[in-house]
Amino acid sequence: MSTFDAHDLDLNRIPAVVHDRLSGFLDSKDEDIAAIGTPVSDAVSYLRSFVLNGGKRIRPLYAWAGFVAAGGLEHSSEKIEAVLDAAASLEFIQACALIHDDIIDSSDTRRGAPTVHRAVEAYHREHSLEGSAAHFGESVSILAGDMALVWAEDMLQDSGLSAAALQRSRPAWRGMRTEVIGGQLLDIYLEAHANESVELANSVNRFKTAAYTIERPLHLGASIAGASPELIGALRNYGHDIGIAFQLRDDLLGVFGDPAITGKPAGDDLREGKRTVLLAKALERADRNSPAAAAAIRAGIGKVTQPADIAELAQLIRETGAEAEIEEMIANLTTSGLEHLETVTMPAEVKTLLRDLAIRSTERRM
């Protein structure tokens, strides 16, 4: 693997570097996996494709930004490759989260390709194996997600970070994993209970998205660099606000988004019955102003399957005025998130970078 001049590592290069670190890490596991048996190498190849073809690397980007914000490039004695591996390890947590969520949400596609459980199900069917193809697909995917989760730990622990930096990373790492799993548990409980509380829907956004995607990755990177409590506090506050705004944008896209941009069917959240802040606000407003609309929204959510019914339900939600209220919340959270950056000193280019990321995260899906 190549070495880096960290000062050359501008943000646009991070996703490619993360890809290389992940690829190298996966290569390092090949021998151990092959020793268990060829079928396991086959199973792990699904995880490999998923991780290497994946996403915008937003969590590693934020972790790197946290490290740089804390002056890591100037003052830290940690090896840059080790810091990059720690940042890249977040992609394995994300792989577990997405592979398991796709089972939970019964999703067929992800990033324009079949989800892992559907791909394994197809393999089972093509080879006319024993037992239920669907159950086999889910079983392999549960285990592939588990493997991703333990490899996240391995990639961090074996990154080459100093013992002191690993110790400093504990609060962020510990918080993040419990929060994302807890947030996802809350999400499915709210869906099953047909929750209408804005407060609980906000908690899902806070823990499942904001903490996991922005606040804790920044916290992790800053801790590795040995940041002050003040800087960590400011970065976490930024992450809290921008992360919630990011999820509110996602909620709007889940109801009103263009499938060509979101990569998901129009109104997917309505079909699935997701208990978003948008939905809770729409019901609150409809209860005040139009009981008939409130009843129609309650009857449709999680039940609609036809595009025309989905579009009609989206229109009912729009007419409550909840969309405009959410847009205002996004604008306010973006403002307050950026203000937190002004309370502390950090390199000017990092402030610019966090400002850019905030705008990219909240204006449209990254």
Add this chain to the structure above:
Amino acid sequence: MSTFDAHDLDLNRIPAVVHDRLSGFLDSKDEDIAAIGTPVSDAVSYLRSFVLNGGKRIRPLYAWAGFVAAGGLEHSSEKIEAVLDAAASLEFIQACALIHDDIIDSSDTRRGAPTVHRAVEAYHREHSLEGSAAHFGESVSILAGDMALVWAEDMLQDSGLSAAALQRSRPAWRGMRTEVIGGQLLDIYLEAHANESVELANSVNRFKTAAYTIERPLHLGASIAGASPELIGALRNYGHDIGIAFQLRDDLLGVFGDPAITGKPAGDDLREGKRTVLLAKALERADRNSPAAAAAIRAGIGKVTQPADIAELAQLIRETGAEAEIEEMIANLTTSGLEHLETVTMPAEVKTLLRDLAIRSTERRM
């Protein structure tokens, strides 16, 4: 939590001490979980019951034995509470493995009580929640298992072991988690492929059981105490042989065991279609001596559901002579496993203890 005079900690007290450590750890997570939301505390309560009502604590026992074998009580400067937490953390890996395996095996009961996914399914039904009760039960259980897996890491990393001991624990910890997940992946692939290879069935025993249950826990405890490579090698060899013998005993019980002792229905492995070494050996022998019996075994495995058909299939397997061959393998592995202990020096009482554990593990289910 009480402190310990480690020299008073005989093996019989370890399960109770492990229970207390696990209970204390779970208490320490309560506040973080409650902050995410009450429904998450409800979900986590299933994990709590599962972990605290669980099993014989065989993995923590072996980890503790490894620590004592390496002279940890005399020569180590690690805090005893930290070592016990590291040993107890293995129970969270086990919780994840069992909760996820029960989904994969579609098991209804575990330790005489409903499995977690069935218990959550019943909760969904009792409260007439939205969506499929069975799917909700599986979804919550996937996430509860994920939580257990990250809490295993937390309990080890936050145990208070020194940075040096944590570093020494890496090979055992890293190997164990990949091996148990890889072994379980191999197991379900062999089942789906109707595998008849003795060698691959042996690999499942080696990685899913022997490494995970005995070899790596011993390795972990010995590493924490700073054991020599020779001692670690001898303990691992012991663990390899005794662990495989333990699984072969389990395979015999899965076909011929008394439900009153195993806690599972008679012949459960036959109903499930488990591709055990016992089955592979039976088919090998039947192919040589009785093609009609071989055909009947192949037709029945994984297909039988009625008690009479299960009993008939078990009888066919017994008549191949495979049962006697497996008994001989168990006896040979127990002998060779115990011989490994004679190649190194360790406190006499630890040798007695490992000898006792070997006999308890291989003579009947622990």
